[in-house]
Amino acid sequence: MEDINVFLAHAVELEREAARRYEELADSMRTDGNAAVEKFFRKMAVFSRKHLALAMERGGFRQLPVLAAEGYSWPDGISPEQFDWIGVDCMIDVNNALDLALDGERRGHAFYADIASTTGDPEVRMMAQEFAAEEAEHVAELEKWIGRYAPQTANPPLAPGSNHAGIK
Template sequence: MSCVDVETFLAHAIALEREAARRYEELSAAMHTEGNRALKDFFARMAHFSRLHLAEAQARGGFRTLPALRDDEYQWPDGIAPETADWAGVDGFLDGTAALKLALDSEQRGHAYYAAVSATTRDPETRRLAGEFAAEEAQHVAELRRLIAARSAA
């Protein structure tokens, strides 16, 4: 996947981060239903980080004219936003480990998307921005891996 310009990249990043925030809010609510306060708070914090990424993408696009893409105009791997895949199983019966693994898969897809854009674009500004977003996603992946490992060790 290669965004040809920074405006197209930012339109994609805004959609991706908006969806990620919504998905983390769903996980937070599921963990509330399960009675898992620690994971409820963790996923609420991750939703907050996604909203910060969203605000950052919107701010960077604020002085530009971003394309208003229809759902079928986004250039997502596999035709679906990276942080949307495999979310059909979020409900009140989702346990903590499954929620963390779902979030990890989502963050890995988000990271792979941003890293692929950074690696394939010819636009230096898009490369830089996508690289920054990929680095942030890599931190989320590492944090989720630590949490999963800690649960496995317990």
């Protein structure tokens, strides 16, 4: 990616998707009754909107830039912050919601980091590095939350070849 305006158009779309994803996840956590994770996801949506505003400000955009679908250069054909095929439903549990959010942040980080390492444009490189660093902070924060909510199992996993009765 060699044009700062094209880069910023991608950043705007990516951050718009991230904010939408976090709002959906927050709504699901409200349904799940997990107020702490709901609040965290709403905070992450605010950060995404701030990144969106920053991208627009840096580009001098008065309105969101509009690219045709074929004008975007996404790694897998869709914005890295879009949900994968499972998406979000009102019955998602906290661990799956956190995993889904982490996956999106990791893909967003990889997108920006790849641009930073491959562009020949110094302005694009600098901004991509900055955005990648912000995404890395989000990844680290989500990893902390996942550690906090990781499922605790009372029984260790069974060894291969064994069964519940201990008979091989």
